[in-house]
Amino acid sequence: MSTLEIKDFENITSKEELLALVKEKNINIDKALNTLTYNEELRKLQIELVKLQQWILKKKKRVVVIFEGRDAAGKGGNIRRFSEHLNPRSMRTVALTKPTEVEQGQWYFRRYIKELPNPGEIVFFDRSWYNRAVVEPVMGFCSDSQYKKFMVQVSEFEHMLYEDDVTIIKFWFSISKEVQDARFKARLATPLKRWKFSPVDKKGQALWDVYTKYKDQMFSKTHTTYSPWIIVKANDKKQSRLESIRYVLSQFDYEGKDEALTTLHPDPNIIMRYFRSNKQID
Numbered sequence: 001m002s003t004l005e006i007k008d009f010e011n012i013t014s015k016e017e018l019l020a021l022v023k024e025k026n027i028n029i030d031k032a033l034n035t036l037t038y039n040e041e042l043r044k045l046q047i048e049l050v051k052l053q054q055w056i057l058k059k060k061k062r063v064v065v066i067f068e069g070r071d072a073a074g075k076g077g078n079i080r081r082f083s084e085h086l087n088p089r090s091m092r093t094v095a096l097t098k099p100t101e102v103e104q105g106q107w108y109f110r111r112y113i114k115e116l117p118n119p120g121e122i123v124f125f126d127r128s129w130y131n132r133a134v135v136e137p138v139m140g141f142c143s144d145s146q147y148k149k150f151m152v153q154v155s156e157f158e159h160m161l162y163e164d165d166v167t168i169i170k171f172w173f174s175i176s177k178e179v180q181d182a183r184f185k186a187r188l189a190t191p192l193k194r195w196k197f198s199p200v201d202k203k204g205q206a207l208w209d210v211y212t213k214y215k216d217q218m219f220s221k222t223h224t225t226y227s228p229w230i231i232v233k234a235n236d237k238k239q240s241r242l243e244s245i246r247y248v249l250s251q252f253d254y255e256g257k258d259e260a261l262t263t264l265h266p267d268p269n270i271i272m273r274y275f276r277s278n279k280q281i282d
Contacts, residue, residue, distance in 0.1 A: 064117060065122065067127070073175045094123055172232065177208050230272070244266075
């Protein structure tokens with residue numbers, strides 16, 4: 001394969017000429033072009049998120065966006081792309097640690113209620129009250145009676161929020177077992193990401209089918225017309241980030257939406273409501 005030299009750039013005057021030269025020399029730059037396209041699309045969508053946040057603040061709306069999924073599904077990375085250019089005065093990310101001894105004796109939802117948005121605020125939950133629907137019963141962190149009580153109460157809890165004009169968007173980021181394993185290995189190989197790997201993560205692969213059982217029960221019992229589950233195919237991280245942002249933007253009629261520089265309609269092959277007939281990749 002040929003290479004580009006300094007002299008090759010001397011007569012280049014446009015992007016089109018550069019691309020033609022690269023093609024002539026049979027140089028594959030697909031990866032670089034995909035990254036540039038992704039970065040530009042993300043920038044356009046983040047501009048819309050800034051406009052959405054200003055509208056939420058002006059209209060005193062209360063918005064909750066829940067990010068759920070198996071370990072290494074990309075929840076944190078998605079939240080960072082949502083929030084990195086937003087005003088921190090009217091936006092929060094909530095990632096609660098395990099409950100304290102006092103909290104363990106309280107109503108389960110209490111520790112989450114105090115984190116709900118104030119008027120004009122958007123809150124991103126990096127995992128949520130749905131810990132009790134999947135992670136806790138799989139890992140033995142709650143009793144069977146606690147799990148059953150939660151499953152009875154959660155839809156009523158969300159209906160109360162809905163009636164109080166709190167907007168809840170529930171994302172489930174869906175990845176395959178093979179992709180999860182590859183991401184775990186990448187975390188362990190990267191010093192800056194090694195902290196993300198925990199004993200719970202290690203069990204995630206061994207208990208994959210148990211997770212699936214509880215995940216399916218969660219969808220079946222908590223997918224409602226007023227608080228539906230939105231499934232995001234997340235084997236491709238960049239794709240899942242763009243389409244989940246697009247979905248959130250599509251849910252609001254905010255000022256300046258018609259001036260967007262890109263489409264705000266999410267790809268239905270990537271983003272979809274949960275249906276019992278759907279075949280999940282996880």
